[in-house]
Amino acid sequence: MSPSTRINRRQFLNMMAAGAGALALSACGVKAGDGTGTTPGGGAVSNVKLLTAGWPIDVPFANATPGFQVGYNKAFQAWLDLNPGVSVERIEFNVWDTAGLRTAVAGGTAPFHYPIGVLGGWNVPGIQASNAEGLFADITAAFEKHKVLDLLDPKVAANSSRWKSQDGKIFGIPYEVVSSEGFFYNREHLAEIGMDSLPLNWKWTDMREWALKMTKGDRKGLAMAAYALDWILPTYGIDFDGLLSHYPVPGKGFNWRWDFTTFVDDIVEGVELWRAMNFEDQSVYTDPNFWDYSQNGQLAAAFYDGRASMTPGIHLFFSDMAGKMNKTILEADEFMGFNRQPLGPLGYTYQLPFSNSAWAFNPDLNEEELDKAVSLFTYMLLSDGFVTTTQEIYNVNKDPSEIIRAIRWPFANKFSETIPGVEGSLSAATGKRFSEAINTIFSQPKQPEVGEYVPPEVNRGPGDTPWYDKLTRWGYSQDPFDVKADAAELENILNQQAKTFPSSVDPDAFAAGINKYYADMAAYLQANAPEFYEKRFIPFYDLRIKPEFG
Amino acid sequence: MSVGTDVIEPRPAVPAVEGGRTRRRWLNWLFVIPAILFQFFWGWYPMVIAIFLSLTNAPIRGAVTFRGIENYVRLASDPLVPMAFRVTLIYGILSIILTFIIPIITAILLMEMPPKTMRVMMILWFLPLSGIASTLFWQYLYNEKFGIFQYIATAVLGLPPQAFLSSERLVLFWLIVPGIIMYGPGLYYIAGLQGIPKSYYEAAEVEGAGFWRKIWTISLPRLRPIISMTLLFSIIGSLQEFTFPDLMTRGGPNGASRTVVMYMFTLLNNGRIGDSTALAVMLFALIMVFVLVFRLVFKSDPDV
Numbered sequence: 016m017s018p019s020t021r022i023n024r025r026q027f028l029n030m031m032a033a034g035a036g037a038l039a040l041s042a043c044g045v046k047a048g049d050g051t052g053t054t055p056g057g058g059a060v061s062n063v064k065l066l067t068a069g070w071p072i073d074v075p076f077a078n079a080t081p082g083f084q085v086g087y088n089k090a091f092q093a094w095l096d097l098n099p100g101v102s103v104e105r106i107e108f109n110v111w112d113t114a115g116l117r118t119a120v121a122g123g124t125a126p127f128h129y130p131i132g133v134l135g136g137w138n139v140p141g142i143q144a145s146n147a148e149g150l151f152a153d154i155t156a157a158f159e160k161h162k163v164l165d166l167l168d169p170k171v172a173a174n175s176s177r178w179k180s181q182d183g184k185i186f187g188i189p190y191e192v193v194s195s196e197g198f199f200y201n202r203e204h205l206a207e208i209g210m211d212s213l214p215l216n217w218k219w220t221d222m223r224e225w226a227l228k229m230t231k232g233d234r235k236g237l238a239m240a241a242y243a244l245d246w247i248l249p250t251y252g253i254d255f256d257g258l259l260s261h262y263p264v265p266g267k268g269f270n271w272r273w274d275f276t277t278f279v280d281d282i283v284e285g286v287e288l289w290r291a292m293n294f295e296d297q298s299v300y301t302d303p304n305f306w307d308y309s310q311n312g313q314l315a316a317a318f319y320d321g322r323a324s325m326t327p328g329i330h331l332f333f334s335d336m337a338g339k340m341n342k343t344i345l346e347a348d349e350f351m352g353f354n355r356q357p358l359g360p361l362g363y364t365y366q367l368p369f370s371n372s373a374w375a376f377n378p379d380l381n382e383e384e385l386d387k388a389v390s391l392f393t394y395m396l397l398s399d400g401f402v403t404t405t406q407e408i409y410n411v412n413k414d415p416s417e418i419i420r421a422i423r424w425p426f427a428n429k430f431s432e433t434i435p436g437v438e439g440s441l442s443a444a445t446g447k448r449f450s451e452a453i454n455t456i457f458s459q460p461k462q463p464e465v466g467e468y469v470p471p472e473v474n475r476g477p478g479d480t481p482w483y484d485k486l487t488r489w490g491y492s493q494d495p496f497d498v499k500a501d502a503a504e505l506e507n508i509l510n511q512q513a514k515t516f517p518s519s520v521d522p523d524a525f526a527a528g529i530n531k532y533y534a535d536m537a538a539y540l541q542a543n544a545p546e547f548y549e550k551r552f553i554p555f556y557d558l559r560i561k562p563e564f565g
Numbered sequence: 566m567s568v569g570t571d572v573i574e575p576r577p578a579v580p581a582v583e584g585g586r587t588r589r590r591w592l593n594w595l596f597v598i599p600a601i602l603f604q605f606f607w608g609w610y611p612m613v614i615a616i617f618l619s620l621t622n623a624p625i626r627g628a629v630t631f632r633g634i635e636n637y638v639r640l641a642s643d644p645l646v647p648m649a650f651r652v653t654l655i656y657g658i659l660s661i662i663l664t665f666i667i668p669i670i671t672a673i674l675l676m677e678m679p680p681k682t683m684r685v686m687m688i689l690w691f692l693p694l695s696g697i698a699s700t701l702f703w704q705y706l707y708n709e710k711f712g713i714f715q716y717i718a719t720a721v722l723g724l725p726p727q728a729f730l731s732s733e734r735l736v737l738f739w740l741i742v743p744g745i746i747m748y749g750p751g752l753y754y755i756a757g758l759q760g761i762p763k764s765y766y767e768a769a770e771v772e773g774a775g776f777w778r779k780i781w782t783i784s785l786p787r788l789r790p791i792i793s794m795t796l797l798f799s800i801i802g803s804l805q806e807f808t809f810p811d812l813m814t815r816g817g818p819n820g821a822s823r824t825v826v827m828y829m830f831t832l833l834n835n836g837r838i839g840d841s842t843a844l845a846v847m848l849f850a851l852i853m854v855f856v857l858v859f860r861l862v863f864k865s866d867p868d869v
Contacts, residue, residue: 475836
């Protein structure tokens, strides 16, 4: 997405992932702690003031779930008691506004914590580059002191490319586990066409067939945002930074170039598939101005009232969607299912099984302030404070599902299955079918990400604007157009732009990283998408990688 | 200065006191300084900084490195830059034609209506609408599948389905249509027309002037200062257009509605602050050219 005068699709996804909760929660207090305390022994203590923009740390928190606010405030006060001399103050600031946050970080007025992706473009290269630019504090010492790694779920701890630099420095703490985009589906509508659930390895052609079958009267089989082609084409390996459409060229200034012509027939096929669904089958509720596929948007609304059988989203929307439909979590589990996106025709998916939504810390904080900031964040979200909050919710409601309603499952900490003092399994409280689907999706093998292998590029290269230009034309334009000519034009625009950018990366380090990346990618594809590996990756590798890298 | 038979009494001579002049000078500065400070901090300073940043790497943090005209050279070879300028110019021209001229005609016609009717029409025309809410409303009106315009086009007029905002050729036109209704220079014109003495029109009628003659020789010349001002604002505003197309189309389809300011914002969000400010400076230069040409060719005083 990411629109490009605006956020793009990926940015939107992640903003929705993290921001949805912020919308649901509102703060009412403005200050906690007096900032002038003394230790119990009467000695002088630090005078630390942390500024928060309200989420996920607030003072205090308001939440509709009975017990949440009491529990949260109890936990918060306990942390303040353990840290005399620290005060936390609420400021009015929108951490989801990229330009605003960038200005605040530059000017030294940013809150103590903010989402990493907002400044890093939500992808590993962008996040690593933002860290190299000094936009995130180095919290390695505090991270180790508070043993944060031990508090994380093992799969979250192992997935560190969005909060740890290649040289081992820590610049963020994961807060939530986020699925890649997928589809929620109406189980009743699916049953009408003789299916119980959507299979994990479905393809876009399956999507077309089943959406058409579920289309009945005013009801559409699928509600879809304007990003449809940005979901379909990447499963062919074609994307702004797609595996087959984006290749390294070391030593020529900016290290990447684009190729949209070698596999242009795949682009044509993907475009025809989408336009057939939209214009011929009439099985899609969509519009070129439908950008919002959150649980609060018009697509979700069509899904809630039965006008659409499938709607896009990420798994974190589940509990909010249940609330929107006035259903309990378990009722929602009966009503709807969730599946990842369909695969491409050759079995490839560009999607990660999950990613971590991590938060960075203000680089202007001094060592002591960083220590307190990390301590507070960790306490409230990953350890004792989290337990206190959730226990209170359980004590008030005697139903672990209410915890899931308040805090999206699974958690980045180690309490996704059980919480001390809370009876029952959290995954069962989420709904057996939903939790099984999520566990299956999250346990899929993770493909290598190039940002994990090559040094961060501080000189930003071409943006994805030309790519989205073509997608809006191919997806919705009713003027005549030629996909092949457009693909050639797109390639020319991006390569022409790329030539004007320098690179900040050492060519040898880049080449070494690239060699390892493609070797690991080859191994991943051989194991997980063998047909795609044979028919697409090998020809691409021979054409673009072998001549340059041997 | 008074003319005619009025007698002007000479003022008593005031001794030239040095302290009085100094006090007057200080008072003058006192009144002017707030405006100067405001203009300095919100106008000149950002402009100078933008020009400076456009010649650097403009990092968010860390040392600023002078890069000369590198950012400008990069923009000069970026195919999206001339495309954005083209869109901006077309948008500006269309916008001025449709949202500038039509309100003049409407205002003149309103003045010809009976006072009660005119008041009702003015209320309808100048209803204070929320810009964002109106934009969202227009999005639904233009919706290709269930929008009311599509219904009118197909069910009422029997036309084939219209693409509206999905048409690269027509998207700018459809984007400007709401401005005809929502843009408010008509209020200025009506205020100007109401300020023209009725005796001018009565005298013209006595001389046998018809409707069009009165408009051409009285209304339009008397409106010229207002037209001059609103035209200038309209030129500047339309070349800086951002919010409405951004909300309606996000620059699509295929960049057909992406203005220069929208592209500038994209570059900013991509972390290319130096490029973004360089583009801002280029747009500033273009607007200055338009403004200078306008000031040379358009005389605002009807009596000149």
